[in-house]
Amino acid sequence: SQKIEQNSEALNIQEGKTATLTCNYTNYSPAYLQWYRQDPGRGPVFLLLIRENEKEKRKERLKVTFDTTLKQSLFHITASQPADSATYLCALELNSGNTPLVFGKGTRLSVIA
Amino acid sequence: DAGVIQSPRHEVTEMGQEVTLRCKPISGHDYLFWYRQTMMRGLELLIYFNNNVPIDDSGMPEDRFSAKMPNASFSTLKIQPSEPRDSAVYFCASRAGTSGSNEQFFGPGTRLTVL
Numbered sequence: 001s002q003k004i005e006q007n008s009e010a011l012n013i014q015e016g017k018t019a020t021l022t023c024n025y026t027n028y029s030p031a032y033l034q035w036y037r038q039d040p041g042r043g044p045v046f047l048l049l050i051r052e053n054e055k056e057k058r059k060e061r062l063k064v065t066f067d068t069t070l071k072q073s074l075f076h077i078t079a080s081q082p083a084d085s086a087t088y089l090c091a092l093e094l095n096s097g098n099t100p101l102v103f104g105k106g107t108r109l110s111v112i113a
Numbered sequence: 114d115a116g117v118i119q120s121p122r123h124e125v126t127e128m129g130q131e132v133t134l135r136c137k138p139i140s141g142h143d144y145l146f147w148y149r150q151t152m153m154r155g156l157e158l159l160i161y162f163n164n165n166v167p168i169d170d171s172g173m174p175e176d177r178f179s180a181k182m183p184n185a186s187f188s189t190l191k192i193q194p195s196e197p198r199d200s201a202v203y204f205c206a207s208r209a210g211t212s213g214s215n216e217q218f219f220g221p222g223t224r225l226t227v228l
Contacts (some may be wrong), residue, residue: 019164032215034215035218041221041222042221042222043117043206043219043220043221043222044204044219045219046157046216046217046218048122049215049216052227089156093215100146100161100169101158101217102149102158103155103157104144104155105154105155105156106155106156
């Protein structure tokens with residue numbers, strides 16, 4: 001069966017450290033993988049998109065990797081801050097454009113000062 | 114642009130009642146998506162539209178759920194009759210067409226409680 005799994009429901013780290021979140025999938029062949037941030041009581045907000053032929057993407061303190069052999073994406077936040085505390089969702093887009101996203105359940109990150 | 118607008122933000126109703134959720138997508142976006150989010154199942158796609166036409170409604174749980182998009186600036190999701198297991202947060206999202214980004218823009222959601 002098709003599955004998207006995010007490594008843990010919750011992750012606690014110390015301020016200043018690098019947070020690493022994992023997204024694994026089975027029986028999918030995504031064209032794109034996206035990461036979203038969701039704060040309590042709000043809708044998800046887009047952060048980054050990485051294509052199947054890209055290994056790594058960066059945006060400010062964020063870095064995403066995409067390994068289609070391992071069927072895994074890693075999402076890193078460097079120099080984490082308490083303001084980074086939120087739930088992070090990975091989402092697969094199965095074809096290049098015109099298709100909906102399939103979301104993981106998310107990992108709730110808490111950055112402790 | 115004000116972003117995706119949803120109403121109401123909160124809805125409490127009794128089992129058996131009809132519930133209508135509303136969404137105004139971002140102007141110019143060709144795609145509109147309805148999702149449901151629960152702790153157990155996460156964010157699930159219910160239905161999506163392209164240029165006001167329903168493309169895939171396979172995520173709609175049962176015949177009690179229906180969705181319409183009468184024009185490019187308005188969509189509704191209706192539950193009739195509602196049941197306690199429908200309690201969830203319902204999100205509407207929109208995105209541009211193939212010439213735009215793949216990014217989806219989500220509304221603030223409607224928290225539905227069915228007693």
